[in-house]
Amino acid sequence: MIFTLHIWRQKNVNTQGKFAxxxxxxxxxxxxxxxxxxxxxxxxxxxxxxxxxFDYDCREGICGACSLxxxxxxxxxxxxxTTCQLYMREYKNQxxxxxxxxxxxxxxVIKDLTVDRSAFDRIMQSGGYISIHTGxxxxxxxxxxxxxxxxxxxxxxxxxxxxxxxxxCPNASATLFVAAKITHLALLPQGQIESKNRAKKLILKxxxxxxxxxxxxxxxxxxxxxxxxxxxITRMNKILG
Numbered sequence: 001m002i003f004t005l006h007i008w009r010q011k012n013v014n015t016q017g018k019f020a021x022x023x024x025x026x027x028x029x030x031x032x033x034x035x036x037x038x039x040x041x042x043x044x045x046x047x048x049x050x051x052x053x054f055d056y057d058c059r060e061g062i063c064g065a066c067s068l069x070x071x072x073x074x075x076x077x078x079x080x081x082t083t084c085q086l087y088m089r090e091y092k093n094q095x096x097x098x099x100x101x102x103x104x105x106x107x108x109v110i111k112d113l114t115v116d117r118s119a120f121d122r123i124m125q126s127g128g129y130i131s132i133h134t135g136x137x138x139x140x141x142x143x144x145x146x147x148x149x150x151x152x153x154x155x156x157x158x159x160x161x162x163x164x165x166x167x168x169c170p171n172a173s174a175t176l177f178v179a180a181k182i183t184h185l186a187l188l189p190q191g192q193i194e195s196k197n198r199a200k201k202l203i204l205k206x207x208x209x210x211x212x213x214x215x216x217x218x219x220x221x222x223x224x225x226x227x228x229x230x231x232x233i234t235r236m237n238k239i240l241g
Contacts, residue, residue: 001027001092005040007052008100013108019098029089033076034059034066036088053112059084061225064162068113069100074164074223082162082225102167106174106210119209120161120177127201128181130191149187156184158226165220165228171212176220178202179232186239199239 002025010017024040031039034056041051057063066083070076071094076086091097099113107115145153159180166174182199185191191198207213214233221230 001025001029001088002095003027003036003088003091004096006096006098007113009052009112010101010109012111017109017112019100027088029087029092031088032059032084033068033070033086033088034084053110053114055114056084061085062160064160064225067102067115067117067162067164067167069102069167071098074102074167075162075225079222080225080227082160085225102163104163104166104172104211106172107163107166115163117161117163119211120163120174122209123174123178123202123205124181126205127194127198128185130185130188131194132190143189145188153184153187155229156180156187156232159184159224159228160226162225164223164225166211168219168223169212169214170217170219171215172210173214173220174206174209174211175214175233175236176224176228176230178206179236180228182239183232183235186235195239196241199236203240 002023005022005024006019007022008017009020022040024036027036037052037054044051055065055067057065059066061082061084064082068075068083070083075081075083076090078086078090101109101113102115106119107117110116159177161177163177165176166172182195182202185198186195218230221228
């Protein structure tokens with residue numbers, strides 16, 4: 001397959017970026033999207049050009065680092081899929097691809113397609129944990145957790161913090177991410193004591209980091225690669241009272 005790639009190139013947050021056009025051919029159906037970018041980078045390096053910077057780690061849909069907007073869709077148009085899980089056969093009927101980074105003031109561009117998502121880390125550091133006394137670990141079976149609560153907590157915990165919800169939101173809101181982290185802990189007995197205070201801390205930190213507020217566009221749940229439910233936002237609002 002042959003593709004025309006329009007890729008966002010930007011040296012850093014203080015410089016103006018633009019799309020650069022590249023042609024690439026001999027792409028196999030079973031080539032992953034990131035492998036296709038690897039092939040392009042190999043060619044650029046041989047030609048003595050600056051390679052395209054993009055983020056990744058696990059390449060197994062676990063870490064959420066592969067944050068690319070492809071033809072206007074965070075992680076591509078295929079649902080419940082991270083960029084690293086995309087294969088070029090998904091684009092066999094599209095000869096041109098537009099590839100750009102997350103677009104949000106709270107995710108400044110480091111270089112090209114890589115953005116700084118450390119704002120998410122700071123949100124979690126503000127209260128996304130359960131306070132416990134140090135010492136010997138208690139017996140795990142001493143605290144019973146109801147099956148439906150553990151299942152819902154696990155579903156919330158599947159959020160990988162990739163930031164697709166922010167990238168697609170017209171307000172650049174991180175509400176789905178924050179709600180998933182709040183409800184994940186609030187559903188467990190160990191986290192219920194601090195639930196309201198935790199929710200307030202995370203929301204305030206989200207706002208101070210420059211993320212917008214939720215206005216129910218619901219695009220966030222549709223592009224989430226882990227299908228994190230909007231019910232998390234409902235639970236968060238109930239916790240906040």
